[in-house]
Amino acid sequence: MTGQLPIPVLVNGAAGKMGREVVKAIAQTTDLTLIGAVDRSPEYQGLDIGELAGCGELEVPVTDQFEPMLAMLAQEKELGVMVDFTHPDSVYSNIRSAIAYGIRPVVGTTGLSAKQLQELAEFADKASTGCLVIPNFSIGMVLLQQAAIQASQHFEHVEIIELHHNQKADAPSGTALQTAQMLAEFGKTFNPPTVQETEKLPGARGSVADAEIRIHSIRLPGLIAHQEVIFGAPGQVYTLRHDTSDRACYMPGVLLAIRKVIQLKTLVYGLEKLL
Ligand SMILES: NC(=O)C1=CN([C@@H]2O[C@H](COP(=O)(O)OP(=O)(O)OC[C@H]3O[C@@H](n4cnc5c(N)ncnc54)[C@H](OP(=O)(O)O)[C@@H]3O)[C@@H](O)[C@H]2O)C=CC1
Numbered sequence: 001m002t003g004q005l006p007i008p009v010l011v012n013g014a015a016g017k018m019g020r021e022v023v024k025a026i027a028q029t030t031d032l033t034l035i036g037a038v039d040r041s042p043e044y045q046g047l048d049i050g051e052l053a054g055c056g057e058l059e060v061p062v063t064d065q066f067e068p069m070l071a072m073l074a075q076e077k078e079l080g081v082m083v084d085f086t087h088p089d090s091v092y093s094n095i096r097s098a099i100a101y102g103i104r105p106v107v108g109t110t111g112l113s114a115k116q117l118q119e120l121a122e123f124a125d126k127a128s129t130g131c132l133v134i135p136n137f138s139i140g141m142v143l144l145q146q147a148a149i150q151a152s153q154h155f156e157h158v159e160i161i162e163l164h165h166n167q168k169a170d171a172p173s174g175t176a177l178q179t180a181q182m183l184a185e186f187g188k189t190f191n192p193p194t195v196q197e198t199e200k201l202p203g204a205r206g207s208v209a210d211a212e213i214r215i216h217s218i219r220l221p222g223l224i225a226h227q228e229v230i231f232g233a234p235g236q237v238y239t240l241r242h243d244t245s246d247r248a249c250y251m252p253g254v255l256l257a258i259r260k261v262i263q264l265k266t267l268v269y270g271l272e273k274l275l
């Protein structure tokens, strides 16, 4: 907490699957206060977000008026935070708008390109405004990625499978892309060809990400969010797997990010940098 007052938070995408979890998590704290709930869905306009999220009335109605809410948040005595769980198509401009108002973004929405991230980092830098972009807020995924980095020093072959619910807009997942990027950071290239391959169906071998790491995306009802990183070598396979069974798993990371972002003056990418 800065001073005596709670950190004012605006949740963008508040009526969505993640937005509702964030609203519930904030309502259970004493050092954060929900001051706005933005969502574009017409069916939820004017409804109390607390009722919608299942944590009781919060006297915060859902609105689609993002910019006016940012302007209102900018008037608060304490530094304001905008949590974004919206859509890959709008996240870039949401972050720019928040920073322009001096609001600190905590971003879970995936789908930002490397170029967009670079531009946002420069924008945040110039404005001396903290911004957190976190492809995955769960501690289990951070641990998986750390184990994968360690294993990558010893294996030449690795592929990633990510499995998600079939409402997910982007593929591959932000987490899978980040994982490949983390393994590529040590300058190694994986999966040297062992045979001339032919794809009888385009995409059968997945997509090629950083350092020649292949990513395969599965979308099915019944899934939430899952990832496997599979290393292979002659005579052995080493599989790392993380399973999400409830979106509550992301909330400790989201709350940590809200509390940290107000201390930052630049854009930081990845939960591991906060731990
Ligand atoms: N970083 C992490 O740990 C996690 C990240 N995610 C990411 O978060 C994002 C959201 O996921 P999820 O909650 O499952 O998605 P949902 O579709 O359930 O929720 C998104 C909500 O935001 C609304 N919305 C979309 N665009 C806008 C906009 N421009 N302005 C205001 N509201 C908007 C949607 O309305 P409508 O339905 O009308 O489009 C919907 O109500 C995805 O990118 C997902 O990959 C998800 C889980 C964890």
Ligand SMILES: O=C(O)C1=N[C@H](C(=O)O)C[C@H](O)C1
Residues within 6 Å of the ligand: 110, 135, 136, 164, 168, 169, 172, 173, 174, 175, 176, 224, 225, 226
């Ligand atoms: O859409 C989701 O659900 C998730 N999205 C994030 C991603 O793309 O990596 C994080 C997690 O996998 C859940």
